[in-house]
Amino acid sequence: MALLVSVILSVTACSRPTTLQEVLNEGVLHVITREAPSIYYEGREGETGYDYELAKRFAEELGVELRIRVADDNTEILSVLSRDYAHIGMAGLSGQAGIDDLYRVLPTGIAAQSVVVYNREHGRPGSLKDLTGQTLHLVPDSNHEHHLDTEDNYQWQVHPGIDAAGILARVESGEFAYAVVSSNELELNQVFYPHVKEAFALGDPEELAWLFPKAQDKTLITAANQFLQKLQADGTLAQLSERFYGHLDQLNYVGARTFMHHVQNRLPNYEHLFQSYAKDAGMDWRLLAAIGYQESHWRPNAVSPTGVRGLMMLTRNTASYIGINNRMDAEESIEGGSKYFQMVHDKIPARIPEPDRTWFALASYNVGFGHLEDARRLTEGAGKDPDRWMDVKEFLPLLAQKEWYKKTRFGYARGHEPVLYVQNIRRYYDVLARITDRPPARPEPVSEIVNLEGTPPDTTPANQKVVPDDIQASLPSDLGLIPPTL
Known part of the structure; x- marks a missing residue:
């Protein structure tokens, strides 16, 4: 609230409450938006999206409730703002000519x-x-x-x-x-x-922006601008940008077609196992499935030149340690992978919030906890945050360079591999979440938005994949789907 003091003091002499004062008096920030993965959407864990996360933090800073109204399209958003029926519009628009003549515009960092x-x-x-x-x-x-x-x-x-x-x-x-x-x-x-x-x-x-009605005074947009400047200074804007956009270039044309083909033809054979053992481990089954796809493309008989085997590609020592006898058995492999990931996850400091704690656990799963800690120490030594994945992933590749790894405890590592490993799994997870999420209509807002741990088990039948119409329509017919009529 400190950043608002100067704004409030400057307007207290006004006879009519300012927009900011109206928000504080009512205790509600009214935001209108549309559903889009770039702005706002509802998933299994609740409401999320880049703009939504910013608005949620801004409402918390003001100490008020965030109340979201979902519009059909930008036309409705602009109409509502023109009539001053909402405080902020999140439409994914920039402040081009025409927009900035009709609305107050605040760039948001993307x-x-x-x-x-x-x-x-x-x-x-x-x-x-x-x-x-x-x-x-x-x-x-x-x-x-x-x-x-x-x-x-x-x-x-x-x-x-x-x-x-x-x-x-x-x-x-x-x-x-x-x-x-x-x-x-x-x-x-x-x-x-x-x-x-x-x-x-x-x-x-062009930088995308929040839109404010021209009928408002400037107190609310000024407070929002000061808040976003604070997030930019402390690195939160960059972290949110990395969270929503930092892994999107990991699937090319061939990779995307192959993955969607395997979602339809391989995943149904193992989905119930991912769900069951992920539930036992307290993790999201789609994350466990994404790890399995990165490891073996969901092939239970996979073998690498280095001797790791099975759907989750466990080493002999790891399998023995966690009590897995047959690495080539799909169920044992998935059980072993879930147990091992949970062990790795538990070693990551609890002070690191999600989802970064999970990204660190994935990197550790791939390269080993010791090498991850080496990279985190290098990150801290360079004056960056060792508890932020977006910072540490810059230093992991340095573990392959002598001038850097000679300074570390565990020495050489092919540090670029865990970075790609994490980014790939994040992309696979995103896709699986998009095609399996079926939230109830207009759920109550939840306080914790991103939580890859403890997700309720999926209730979709094991052999039934529900694919949204727009995605199903785009898939080639040779993937075994019948596109709906457009």
């Missing part, structure tokens, strides 16, 4: 640009001039239209009722040949649409 995408079966356009006679498809009230020129020989069509994922699904299926989406939404959804490729960007990256 930059994105409008990108032209196409189905890989079509030729790649190099510029808008190559789209003569073609139609670009886009969502309404976006960042994109101000980049388009009515004098060029192409057209564009706006699709009310369709979000960015819906646009991408239609490009994937071939219904749309070309479209324009935001680069951050493409990154978050790319794995589900492997036939969609980026052609070129329209303009430079």
